Amino acid sequence: SQQGEEDPQALSIQEGENATMNCSYKTSINNLQWYRQNSGRGLVHLILIRSNEREKHSGRLRVTLDTSKKSSSLLITASRAADTASYFCATAPQGGSEKLVFGKGTKLTVNP
């Protein structure tokens, strides 16, 4: 069954605005990862945050992790039309890290 659930399912914003996507999960994890998928393509890894980390940055991306609430958020600042894609969180459960479990994704549309 799905470990992570993204919220919202779909998000439409204007270029230059910030986009925030949330992920909730059910069991204890070793790490949480965010991936992007452009239409018709494979997933591309964006950022990995370990269970003992609270925040990570990579360029215009900021990821937070709250293990007490079992939730994470992905913030994309100053969005561009090229950021239009689906975004997935994936969790590596403790005791089963060989099985990276994906959520259903958030479809982001950035309008020029």
Added chain:
Amino acid sequence: NAGVTQTPKFQVLKTGQSMTLQCAQDMNHEYMSWYRQDPGMGLRLIHYSVGAGITDQGEVPNGYNVSRSTTEDFPLRLLSAAPSQTSVYFCASSRTAFTYNSPLHFGNGTRLTVT
């Protein structure tokens, strides 16, 4: 480097036919896996391998077989195709067997239709 290569890109099968989806990586990754992606379901793990000669089941293994005779290749076999196996299949690999620090690298997928 080519990364993760999947073939074919598209395939149409009739119910009951068998076929093999190919996956190869040239990054000397220990870990390889197969996912299927269905609308509204996200990605679900079918099978995975933590090294040559070692495979294990994921969340939805029924109807699929895998083998890992080399580090580079991880083919997925559909034994007797069913319409429920219509999906997009992704192969992914990572440097280490445990995903503590190693992200997955994905191929571009195989779109399979079973009629």
